[in-house]
Amino acid sequence: MAQNARSHKASKVVERMGKKLNRQMVGSLVGCVHCGMCAESCHYVLANPDDPTYAPAYKADQIRKIFKRNFDWTGKIFPWWVHAQDVRTDEDLEKLKDIVFGKCTNCRRCSLNCPMGVDFATINRMARGLLVSVGVMPEGVAVVSKDQWEVxxxxxxxxxxxxxxxxxxxxxxxxxxxxxxxxxxxxxxxxxxxxxxxxxxxxxxxxxxxxxxxxxxxxxxxxxxxxxxxxxxxxxxxxxxxxxxxxxxxxxxxxxxxxxxxxxxxxxxxxxxxxxxxxxxxxxxxxxxxxxxxxxxxxxxxxxxxxxxxxxxxxxxxxxxxxxxxxxxxxxxxxxxxxxxxxxxxxxxxxxxxxxxxxxxxxxxxxxxxxxxxxxxxxxxxxxxxxxxxxxxxxxxxxxxxxxxxxxxxxxxxxxxxxxxxxxxxxxxxxxxxxxxxxxPVEALISVVTLPLQGFKILVVDDEPDILTFLAAVLEDQGATVIQAADGEQALALTIQEKPDLVTLDLSMPGKNGGYVFEEIRNNPEIASTKVCIITGKPELRRLIYERPVAPPEGYLDKPVNEETLLTNIRMILELKRPHGHA
Amino acid sequence: MSETLRFVSGDLQLMALSFMAIVYIFRIRWLLRFKASGERQAPSGGMGTSSFKGIVYSWANIAMPWSMESTRHMSFFYLQFVVFHLAVAANIGMSFVIPYAPGLMKPMIVVRLLQILFAAACAIGCYRMYRRLSNPAIRLISTPDDFFSLALLTVWSFASIFAAPNRPDLGEGPLMVYFIMTAFFLVYVPFSKISHYLYYPFTRFYFGRTMGHRGVYPVKRVTQPKPTNI
Incomplete structure (x- = not known):
């Protein structure tokens, strides 16, 4: 009966939990005495003293209640007495996702500080795995996992x-x-x-x-x-x-x-x-x-x-x-x-x-x-x-x-x-x-590392003025001629007009977003060969780029990006095999 | 001693104890049904670590308040833990001593020490109840079982204060209450969080084995030197 009331994903989670449980996990699931000593060891709790939902014992209880309701007979017979509760809907799974992925880094500090030896990090990892098995996970986790599986x-x-x-x-x-x-x-x-x-x-x-x-x-x-x-x-x-x-x-x-x-x-x-x-x-x-x-x-x-x-x-x-x-x-x-x-x-x-x-x-x-x-x-x-x-x-x-x-x-x-x-x-x-x-030969090296981007024209595109200024300053310091665009329309117009060697492109922008701009560049024969380096603060948007039916960008950087990383990648994209002049 | 008290302090206790043992056997069998995962990798960590050392360290962890940051930083809480658990152990012990070896409780010093211990446990129980109700994080995680178990142990400790003198000749009431509560405690324990001591050897064994194999246990701690400029 209870099983029928569950969503398909919730059913799969419970079914899979039964297969994943081992003695260590069960010990950790039944052994917690709710003493609260774990709380002080968690940086989330220490930084959010007014939010009790960050306490490791609370987070563990969100997994424990499912376990108790389905696998522990005290929870099956007296669910209200031990706070056993089933997982029913996809919304329940989403809530669990925000806890196990968003409120814990699995650092294991609480495990080391639990007098009972409850290994919360292991339980939390198991819960993550259960959710991932039914496709409930943060976008970034899906993207990175997919890359590791496929690429x-x-x-x-x-x-x-x-x-x-x-x-x-x-x-x-x-x-x-x-x-x-x-x-x-x-x-x-x-x-x-x-x-x-x-x-x-x-x-x-x-x-x-x-x-x-x-x-x-x-x-x-x-x-x-x-x-x-x-x-x-x-x-x-x-x-x-x-x-x-x-x-x-x-x-x-x-x-x-x-x-x-x-x-x-x-x-x-x-x-x-x-x-x-x-x-x-x-x-x-x-x-x-x-x-x-x-x-x-x-x-x-x-x-x-x-x-x-x-x-x-x-x-x-x-x-x-x-x-x-x-x-x-x-x-x-x-x-x-x-x-x-x-x-x-x-x-x-x-x-x-x-x-x-x-x-x-x-x-x-x-x-x-x-x-x-x-x-x-x-x-x-x-x-x-x-x-x-x-x-x-x-x-x-x-x-x-x-x-x-x-x-x-x-x-x-x-x-x-x-x-x-x-x-x-x-x-x-x-x-x-x-x-x-x-x-x-140090002197020889020093003489050739001056202004490695001399002669290159680079268009930097970002809707955040601070980032535009940062990118422009770093690239100009290396000798590049830098043009700036604060939105997609301007970026496209400048790419056609200025024919830069490279475009650094933000994805999330008002108006025409970076993904659209990128596809337009690739589809326009006049500028299709322009090198593009995506620089975004949202790694989950990567698929917006790589799933497009056009050649992939030459580079992809996640924000925040530091000067060294930026220059190293720009040099690689521009195929500067040695840090001077054109390849 | 009346027949009723004799029954309550003897047969009833044995029945409750047997019930508890049977449920515990089922409980342990249930736990053992789950496969224990092992560590397949080569050991890591320093020379002073091993699975065996990890297990021993893990089991002894609770007796080494310096070994965990949580017990180091909450020393008063740890002290409460020690007193409360000693009182519970003494309480259980007393339920055997009174019917089977009453002579051990003849010296007044023993009675007084036990009474002090039970009174302290009772006070700690009350404080823990207050903490459980007033601390939002603890309140949020507390189940009815948590409250009831704590209340049960607190009241039981209170009743023990009056039972410790073991003087049925002055009135059987305190002993009757104590033994009935003990029997109830024994029956209730396997269904409650109080049975955590049953799991403790398991959780600590496996955690210690893993951490020892990986060179984390025994934990090496380097204390922060006191600032020299103040």
Whole structure:
């Protein structure tokens, strides 16, 4: 009877819940005594003291009541007595979605502080998975999951773009060291190290790849990057979709096995490390893979200890603090090695409090950065992180996680903290002592990096004056001739009239939106070949672009975009293989 | 001692206890029906961590208030927890001692200590009830079972204060109330949140095993140095 009253999706959720429950989850679902001690450990609660719906126990109860009503006989017989309640309609599922995706980053801080050992983060992840299985999820989660399923990486980087970026970085590396061996090998068999990365590095932060490449080169490592299965991140962790989690991790494992790699080294990414190193064998069901999996932090530390690379900490004299990624510290116990490395790299390291497994989330975890509909509440709750960062008194935050880089950058910008975020790979590369035989001709480089966008005409389109000013200033500083348009009509007219080399295009604008403008550009033979870089604050709108029956844009950036990311991508789009002049 | 009191303190208790045990057996069987997932990956974390250490640490967590930020920051709340749970344990123990080993409660010091403990538990129960009603976050998550369980334990502690002297010769009322309440408590427990202690070993075992395997447990904590400029 009760089953008939449910919507189809609600029925599927309950049915699937029965299959997903394991002993650990059931223990956590029945073990809560509603003592409320979890509340003080959650940054959402601390930042919203007047809103009791942020309390982890309350959020868990929204899942628990469904469990009790359907699987626990106390809830079946006396539902009102234990607040058991069924899920009936699609609206109920939508409400649950806003809680499990919008009010929790799955950071696991409450789990660690529960006297009963209730692992709320695991229950929450299960609930996310149940909702995803019936298609109830934030748009951003759907887009990213789709990319990871279909394209093979969570940012939809096409194989050609990935390989071209590696090629471009290889050229830079070779040029830097004046050594034809200084290249990034792709699909090299029997390598000692197979290096897997976060697609964010290809798209927004290729400097981390080149920094890692410099380190591998100087260490004399027999290494390679795979042409496929290179994305070690895993949106399955965030979406709760174990099938996606297993498929992604299997893709990475299989490639390492195919290449007969001895060690899989993961670039600095908290959720990637957790997914590939810790959860992967659980999701894929394969057990421990036949090769070592380690974080690049450990690899770099080993190189220094073994004398394979030399570093000079005097090169990193700024005072720094370290932010522990939740996934690294609270779910994988990975917190001492980064500190050990950091102490070898910088002259002034100051701890942040609390730290290690007790650190607060960057507030961008659990896939929160891809769910723009929850951004206001995310940033409001970030006051806790902002205060924690401010208290350190430093201007540089080091973290070992790409997601945290984005999350912290957002927090720093929102609360105007004037800090910079960097990673250990960047600090290591900066501190490298380059042996005589590969000394870089610094003067030659300096002379060629001046005004790299000289001679290019770029049209920047955005309805927000601040962003227009920012984009124009950055590009003009690099020598570009910049034209500005504040809406779609003006953008189209200027594209036809000025024939720019590149258009940076916002999507959400009054009047003709960016998607329309983009299609018009592509459909007009006169300007169809104009390079376009989408810059949007709404990643869920990506499908508006990629599903159009025209050639895709040359670049795609999510806001907020910083100067370095913008320039790196603009240079890539304009095919400036070296940072000077036309290709 | 009247036959009624003899029955209430003896047979009734055994019946209630047997009922509780049977329901608990069903409850544990139900829990064990769900498959326990394991950790397939190689252990991670530092040298001082392991699944075994994680389990032990997890089980002992509640006795180490410094180990969790929540208990560190809410030390008064933790103290209440300790006193309240000690009182409940003593209360259950007393229900066995009075009928089977009354000599243990002969010394007045024992009686007085128990009475102080029960009175403290009663006061804590009242305070917890106030907290549950006045704190919006706690009120929101509280179920009728939460309120009833707390009220039951508070009233039971109150009744125990008068039963502790074990003087049926001065009137059987207090002992009668105490034993009837104890029997009711035993029957009600398996259906209520009070049975959390049944799940505690399980939740803590699995959480500790996972966290130990992954090198998170035992938690390493670095305390913040006091500012030197003040």
């Amino acid at each position: 093979g990486n969570q940012m939809g980087v096409l194989p050609q773009d990935y390989l071209e970026t590696i090629e471009w970085l290889s050229d830079e590396l070779e040029n830097e060291f004046k050594d034809t061996a200084a290249r990034i090998p792709i699909d090299k068999m029997d390598a000692d190290v197979v290096y897997a990365i976060n697609p964010r590095e290809v798209k927004y932060d290729p400097r981390t790849i080149s920094d890692a490449a410099r380190i591998f080169y100087l260490a004399g490592e027999n290494w390679t990057m795979p042409s496929e299965g290179w994305d070690m991140t895993n949106f399955g962790l965030f979406s709760g979709d174990d099938e996606l989690g297993g498929a992604v991790v299997q893709r990475v494992y299989e490639k390492v096995i195919e290449l007969r790699g001895k060690r899989l080294v993961l670039s600095e990414c908290g959720h990637g490390y957790r997914s590939t190193r810790c959860e992967g064998p659980n999701w894929s069901g394969t057990g421990v893979p036949p090769f070592v999996i380690e974080s690049s932090v450990l690899t770099m530390l080993r190189y220094i200890k073994e004398g394979r690379i030399r570093v000079d900490k005097e090169k990193n004299r700024a005072a720094v603090t370290f932010h522990d990624s939740c996934n690294n510290a609270r779910s994988c116990g990975f917190y001492e090695e980064p500190r050990e490395l950091l102490n070898l790299l910088v002259t002034d390291f100051r701890e942040m409090y609390p730290n290690r497994a007790e650190n607060f989330c960057c507030t961008g975890g659990g896939g929160a950065m891809s769910m723009s509909e929850y951004t206001p509440q995310r940033l409001k709750s970030a006051i806790i992180k902002a205060d924690q960062l401010k208290a350190t008194g430093v201007k540089v935050v080091v973290t070992s996680c790409h997601n945290c880089v984005d999350g912290l950058t957002d927090v720093i910008r929102h609360y105007k903290l004037g800090m910079k975020v960097t990673q250990l790979v960047n600090l290591t590369a900066n501190a490298l002592v380059i042996p005589e035989k590969v000394v870089v």
